[in-house]
Amino acid sequence: MKNIAWDAYQLFIEVARRGGLTGASTASGLSPATIGRRMVELERQLGRELFLRSQTGYRLTDDGHELLTHLAEMEAAIRRVETWRQGAAARALVRIAAGTWVARLVSQNFSAICTARDDFRIDLFIAEQRASLAHREADIGIRAFEPEEQNLAKVLLGEVAYAAYKARNSVEAATRWLAVDTENAISSYLRWPHENRPESIVVTVNRPPALRDLAISGAGVAVLPCIVGDLEARLERVGGEIEALRHRQWIVMNNDDRHRPEIRTVVDRMTRLMRAHADLFAGRRPSREG
Numbered sequence: 001m002k003n004i005a006w007d008a009y010q011l012f013i014e015v016a017r018r019g020g021l022t023g024a025s026t027a028s029g030l031s032p033a034t035i036g037r038r039m040v041e042l043e044r045q046l047g048r049e050l051f052l053r054s055q056t057g058y059r060l061t062d063d064g065h066e067l068l069t070h071l072a073e074m075e076a077a078i079r080r081v082e083t084w085r086q087g088a089a090a091r092a093l094v095r096i097a098a099g100t101w102v103a104r105l106v107s108q109n110f111s112a113i114c115t116a117r118d119d120f121r122i123d124l125f126i127a128e129q130r131a132s133l134a135h136r137e138a139d140i141g142i143r144a145f146e147p148e149e150q151n152l153a154k155v156l157l158g159e160v161a162y163a164a165y166k167a168r169n170s171v172e173a174a175t176r177w178l179a180v181d182t183e184n185a186i187s188s189y190l191r192w193p194h195e196n197r198p199e200s201i202v203v204t205v206n207r208p209p210a211l212r213d214l215a216i217s218g219a220g221v222a223v224l225p226c227i228v229g230d231l232e233a234r235l236e237r238v239g240g241e242i243e244a245l246r247h248r249q250w251i252v253m254n255n256d257d258r259h260r261p262e263i264r265t266v267v268d269r270m271t272r273l274m275r276a277h278a279d280l281f282a283g284r285r286p287s288r289e290g
Contacts, residue, residue, distance in 0.1 A: 008042050016068050020057035057183050092120040092262045097138035100208040101225050113269050120262035128186040143250045153258045155251045157274045161283030162189045162245040164238040165229040167218040176202045176220035189223050189245050226283035241283050
């Protein structure tokens with residue numbers, strides 16, 4: 001069998017971790033059609049089915065999961081080689097995996113996470129998909145549920161609440177709903193409009209930040225974390241909290257790495273930052289209705 005180029009495996013990793021061709025296209029710069037053809041060719045070369053394809057995205061088969069595990073080990077080896085190549089003086093890299101809105105909070109308060117005096121660098125990976133810390137795809141992750149993996153350490157941060165929001169004093173917007181398209185609606189709050197207001201959806205987008213922008217413009221109603229909607233003066237809640245979406249939030253790290261100085265430092269700082277916003281995450285800020 002002809003050797004398979006590493007870039008084919010890299011594309012497979014992007015599709016697998018991002019759950020479909022659209023996310024992999026954004027990451028790689030290739031068109032979804034091109035990536036789709038490359039994945040078919042990879043399956044042909046390997047003689048194994050790697051994906052279950054559907055309108056909602058690409059899910060891994062058992063063979064796909066096994067290949068991803070093998071490739072994660074190769075990635076880790078490549079990172080070790082790269083660190084060795086750069087030399088002992090190179091600054092350590094701390095990789096943080098977070099969803100859209102936590103990443104936004106981290107970005108807005110970045111000086112609380114990393115300063116010019118710190119001897120490490122930050123890589124912030126933004127995605128709604130759950131990062132696999134078990135295979136060291138990231139060093140630190142934020143999760144919406146308690147991790148089950150035995151090799152992960154965890155810290156409870158608090159609870160996250162959600163509500164529907166529309167532009168303040170916009171009457172027309174109250175019956176028009178906004179949603180992330182089904183392929184990218186990975187989180188429960190992103191699926192909520194499809195499951196509860198499908199007949200009222202008038203706009204779909206492929207990235208959560210657009211929901212906030214569209215709601216502000218008066219285009220319709222968007223389900224958002226309360227820490228996002230309650231802090232935006234141009235938005236108001238439509239009804240109360242959507243209690244079915246409330247969940248706890250955890251910061252997780254690989255148990256073997258959690259005592260590394262740079263990871264311990266970033267975890268401590270992120271924990272302080274998130275807990276300082278605990279009331280906002282939990283929706284305990286009074287809305288500006290009325």
